[in-house]
Amino acid sequence: MTETIQKILEEIDRHNRFFITTHVRPDGDAIGSMLAMGEVLEQKGKSVEMYCQDELLPWQKTLPGAERIKNSFPSEVDSFEVGIVLDCGELSRTGRNEDEIRRIPVLINIDHHLTNKPFTELRMADTKASSTSELLFDLFNSLTIDWSVSICTNLYVGIFTDTGSFRFSNTNERCLEIASFLVKNGASPSQIAEKIYNTCKVNRLRLLHEVLGTLELTPAGDIAYVTATREMFQKTGTTSRDTEDFINFPRAIKDIKIAIFFREEENNFINVSYRSVGNSNVAELAGYFGGGGHYNAAACRFRGLTMSEVMEKVIRAANDFLHGK
Known part of the structure; x- marks a missing residue:
């Protein structure tokens, strides 16, 4: 995993135009990891575009930076140097624009699904991770970043939702340690839970x-x-x-x-x-x-x-x- 992280860091350092996407019908981990990844890249001075085929749920739209995610596929896809595909076990899960995404010169896949089907050589995949957000936490720790409240909030959302509010069997000491760090740096468990569970129409x-x-x-x-x-x-x-x-x-x-x-x-x-x-x-x-x-x-x-x-x-x-x- 350390070697893979190093290769991803090299691609981040080498390029400037990044495209980030995730799977259709995005869940909290998909959106949270996208938003966190986008902010970290922008901290590094990169140009970032985030895309998801399907509209976000009402509570997802309240996450910091969610307004940046577009539902229409960018026409300038050939201008992107790196595509980062998050929380997807296979490229087809991104939706109808799979072929266009495949044209991006460098593709990076970061995912934790058991049935991950490789579609690029550069992939950070760990089925034992609670979430893709947990994997991003490890990646970000290899960078010098500002652990902003928004990054911590979005990563916490990813871990919180993919563990079923820390109820599912993928809840373990590691993800709880990460959640603790994120809370110490600004994520608010009560506010996040309120947005997810108490805003039903x-x-x-x-x-x-x-x-x-x-x-x-x-x-x-x-x-x-x-x-x-x-x-x-x-x-x-x-x-x-x-x-x-x-x-x-x-x-x-x-x-x-x-x-x-x-x-x-x-x-x-x-x-x-x-x-x-x-x-x-x-x-x-x-x-x-x-x-x-x-x-x-x-x-x-x-x-x-x-x-x-x-x-x-x-x-x-x-x-x-x-x-x-």
Whole structure:
């Protein structure tokens, strides 16, 4: 890892025009790591452009520097010298502009997903890290930077959200030590938690009511699943982005080993999210259908099948996965 960090530092020192991006439907780690990376590069006198295909969630827009992230792909992509792809296990996760990003002369991938598929030689990947923000903390410690309140806040957000508010199994001594440092240097745990959890709009709660009404368990009682349809979004005046963290409700049921969230998307796609408790590797399970992710959190998607067809395939595979059939 030290050698990789040194190579990344050399590229940062050598170049001036940087493009930073992350995955579609960005979570707190994706946005927090982007914003922190962008600020550090600007401290070094670099020109930085940050891009994410999808619009940020309302609470993400309150993070320091979030207004700098663009949702329209830059027309001057050929002018960038270095592209930094954060929190992405594969380049296709950046969205529709994968081919344009691939043209950037130097690509750097910093990621912690279990199913990371290399798309560039220069990659800082550690599946044991709690988050991409944790990896950036290590990278920044190899630079001389001003640990500003905004950098500390954004990195804390990444670690806090990817560990499920320090509840998930990826919470460990290392990430808590980093969180402590970030708090000592200005990150406010109470203010961050308030922004993330206590700024919900009424229509999002109405959508949650609709989704929880679909809750079902398999006969064995160890798999729980819920569904969100386009009809629900229309009825409640919401979008699929408003379902962030909904899967954690079925995951919280006693004795559940795997929680599954089926969500209808545009263009005839159906997204399937998995969460697990304990030693159920849902990244492997999602991999059966071309997806991936982390040991306890993963996803895949289907196109051209009905919701019932997708549910039948996915639930059968999950049952077989748990019960060894």
